[in-house]
Amino acid sequence: xxTTPENSxxxxxxxxxxxxxxxxxSAEVLFRDFGLDPRIQAAIDAIGYLRPTPIQAQAIPLVxxxxxxxGAAQTGTGKTAAFTLPILQQxxxxxxxxxxxARHPVRALILAPTRELADQISVNVTxxxxxxxxxxxVVFGGVDMNPQTDALRRGVEILIATPGRLLDHVQSKNVALxxxxxxxxxxxxxxxxxxxxxxxxxxxxxLPKQRQTLLFSATFSPExxxxxxxxxxxxxTVEVARQNATATNITQRIYAxxxxxxRSCLVDLLRAEDPRQVIVFSNSKLxxxxxxxxxxxxxxxxxxxxxxxxxxxxxxxxxxFKDGKVEVLVATDVAARGLDIAELPCVINFDVPFNxxxxxxxxxxxxxxxxHGRALTLVTPGDSRNxxxxxxxxxxxxxxxxWTPSRPRRPREDGFGERSDRGERGERYGRDRDSARDSSxxxxxxxxxxxxxxxxYTPRPAPVDPFFTQPYEPSAPVDGSAAGTPxxxxxxxxxxxxxxxxxxxxxxxxx
Ligand code: AMP
Numbered sequence: 001x002x003t004t005p006e007n008s009x010x011x012x013x014x015x016x017x018x019x020x021x022x023x024x025x026s027a028e029v030l031f032r033d034f035g036l037d038p039r040i041q042a043a044i045d046a047i048g049y050l051r052p053t054p055i056q057a058q059a060i061p062l063v064x065x066x067x068x069x070x071g072a073a074q075t076g077t078g079k080t081a082a083f084t085l086p087i088l089q090q091x092x093x094x095x096x097x098x099x100x101x102a103r104h105p106v107r108a109l110i111l112a113p114t115r116e117l118a119d120q121i122s123v124n125v126t127x128x129x130x131x132x133x134x135x136x137x138v139v140f141g142g143v144d145m146n147p148q149t150d151a152l153r154r155g156v157e158i159l160i161a162t163p164g165r166l167l168d169h170v171q172s173k174n175v176a177l178x179x180x181x182x183x184x185x186x187x188x189x190x191x192x193x194x195x196x197x198x199x200x201x202x203x204x205x206x207l208p209k210q211r212q213t214l215l216f217s218a219t220f221s222p223e224x225x226x227x228x229x230x231x232x233x234x235x236x237t238v239e240v241a242r243q244n245a246t247a248t249n250i251t252q253r254i255y256a257x258x259x260x261x262x263r264s265c266l267v268d269l270l271r272a273e274d275p276r277q278v279i280v281f282s283n284s285k286l287x288x289x290x291x292x293x294x295x296x297x298x299x300x301x302x303x304x305x306x307x308x309x310x311x312x313x314x315x316x317x318x319x320x321f322k323d324g325k326v327e328v329l330v331a332t333d334v335a336a337r338g339l340d341i342a343e344l345p346c347v348i349n350f351d352v353p354f355n356x357x358x359x360x361x362x363x364x365x366x367x368x369x370x371x372h373g374r375a376l377t378l379v380t381p382g383d384s385r386n387x388x389x390x391x392x393x394x395x396x397x398x399x400x401x402x403w404t405p406s407r408p409r410r411p412r413e414d415g416f417g418e419r420s421d422r423g424e425r426g427e428r429y430g431r432d433r434d435s436a437r438d439s440s441x442x443x444x445x446x447x448x449x450x451x452x453x454x455x456x457y458t459p460r461p462a463p464v465d466p467f468f469t470q471p472y473e474p475s476a477p478v479d480g481s482a483a484g485t486p487x488x489x490x491x492x493x494x495x496x497x498x499x500x501x502x503x504x505x506x507x508x509x510x511x
Pocket of ligand 1: 049050051052053056074075076077078079080081
């Protein structure tokens with residue numbers, strides 16, 4: 001590792017750690033080598049982490065040294081602890097048992113794109129800080145602002161937030177950001193995908209220029225690099241091997257089925273695999289709910305999670321799943337993004353994702369922290385080209401398994417039958433057919449739009465939950481209280497939306 005950057009536009013780089021499982025422990029480094037405060041070390045020991053993951057081994061010393069870091073790591077690599085532990089270490093010098101809010105200014109701000117991710121980070125921060133007097137809280141949209149306001153006004157050193165709701169609180173003067181010394185942008189690529197750039201720019205303008213900025217992103221696109229160049233100083237780049245299909249602890253299989261047989265096949269797989277818990281991915285919000293109800297009728301404890309559900313419904317479904325009350329969680333990509341469910345043994349792709357990258361994200365829900373996982377995908381003839389793109393992305397062929405229906409099958413016209421070898425695949429999968437357009441799909445695109453009539457595949461942007469795509473607009477208070485709320489400070493309820501000027505950062509026009 002070099003230590004001095006040649007210039008501020010060229011981040012230093014730490015060689016990627018070549019690991020089969022992203023969260024696999026790093027053999028050489030121990031947590032105690034970081035010299036963390038004994039109470040932070042005790043929290044790590046209590047959770048049961050034995051060794052730092054590769055991203056932790058690389059990032060923690062750099063963050064402790066006060067460096068800006070660009071981390072290429074997805075959820076599941078242990079990146080939350082990679083930034084949280086050194087942040088806590090830096091903040092323990094400021095901890096106070098005083099009840100005065102003035103003694104608990106926000107010193108570390110962690111921004112995340114989704115409510116679920118923000119909530120998960122908050123849970124982790126609480127665990128890691130449990131034995132210190134440092135306070136933290138999380139704020140995200142879609143729920144009552146008042147409890148968040150109370151927590152902010154009592155004072156917290158670590159604030160985890162989604163950008164829009166944070167700006168609501170800033171506008172309501174519930175929180176001041178003038179003492180923030182550490183900023184974390186988590187899943188920065190997702191934040192850009194979701195149109196949060198103007199909000200990020202506004203938030204960064206409220207922070208002291210003298211600060212440490214940590215940016216985590218699954219990919220380093222040119223836009224992410226521009227963001228880093230704008231928000232960071234001489235960042236060091238750390239990377240761990242992508243959480244992809246090279247992870248040997250995830251068994252991947254595909255089942256060739258007709259569209260009509262998908263539900264029967266799913267039920268048979270669930271019964272045969274007998275997973276304690278499984279996430280079933282569907283491409284459509286409508287199908288997600290229908291599938292969950294169908295599975296309930298088949299005797300499974302099932303629930304659905306998608307972008308049209310309220311925040312409370314989503315959190316309740318997630319909690320029920322984590323508690324083991326729900327066995328099968330049917331989810332869209334958007335709703336499942338960033339979910340961290342420990343030891344998930346199996347994911348099933350009821351639909352092949354439209355975007356090959358989403359396949360990698362989906363199967364990354366299983367096989368975490370070195371555990372063994374299974375990723376099963378139902379592939380119809382219409383999915384052939386799409387699945388071929390997935391295999392190209394992951395650079396491997398996925399094993400084809402034969403599904404033997406447990407119930408008599410309806411006569412089929414698609415020619416599917418027993419498959420003996422992969423050589424048949426091209427023929428059997430190679431027939432594209434018009435797929436029914438599904439307007440309920442998350443993000444609103446249809447398969448026909450994405451692939452119809454194309455001779456070559458063009459990557460499509462990931463589906464986006466419309467909840468997140470709007471530019472920042474102060475939300476009306478959920479409980480209707482007026483004092484100090486955005487509505488009271490200038491935005492009339494029901495007034496036409498005022499688009500805020502897009503920052504010039506990524507080529508938007510200054511106004
Ligand atoms: P993250 O990528 O931060 O969402 O973390 C993914 C999962 O790995 C979480 O369940 C963490 O609790 C877990 N984890 C984080 N660090 C370690 C570690 N050093 N050893 C084992 N598990 C870890």
